[in-house]
Amino acid sequence: MKFNMPSNNRRVFMLHTLVGASVVATAHQAHASSETDAVKETDAYPKSMGFRLNTANVDKVKYPRHTLEQRCSECQLYSSKAGDPTGNCSFFKRVVPVDGWCRNFKQRKATS
Numbered sequence: 443m444k445f446n447m448p449s450n451n452r453r454v455f456m457l458h459t460l461v462g463a464s465v466v467a468t469a470h471q472a473h474a475s476s477e478t479d480a481v482k483e484t485d486a487y488p489k490s491m492g493f494r495l496n497t498a499n500v501d502k503v504k505y506p507r508h509t510l511e512q513r514c515s516e517c518q519l520y521s522s523k524a525g526d527p528t529g530n531c532s533f534f535k536r537v538v539p540v541d542g543w544c545r546n547f548k549q550r551k552a553t554s
């Protein structure tokens with residue numbers, strides 16, 4: 443089958459094809475980055491920092507000064523929108539859960 447499109451229609455067709463491919467690529471990239479941005483306990487560097495997805499699972503022998511009140515949401519290096527179960531950690535520069543913890547925890551200063 444042969445398409446006999448006038449030159450302008452061919453350009454429009456090509457433009458739509460390129461835009462469509464670009465939208466699909468961008469959507470795929472966004473999905474991929476949301477999966478890879480989360481800090482994992484098994485990643486080498488977070489593991490070396492004692493990172494846990496839940497502060498209740500921190501090794502109490504290895505980190506005797508850790509308390510259950512220490513969690514990412516109480517850390518100076520954590521930021522998130524209200525009600526969001528995850529936020530950004532400026533130390534790892536990745537996403538962490540509100541209940542996470544690592545040995546770089548810095549108590550957030552009380553606001554008055």
Ligand code: SF4
Pocket residue numbers: 493513514515517518519520530531532533534538542543544545546547548
């Ligand atoms: S630096 Fe703070 S916010 Fe980042 S993982 Fe450690 S405790 Fe959580």
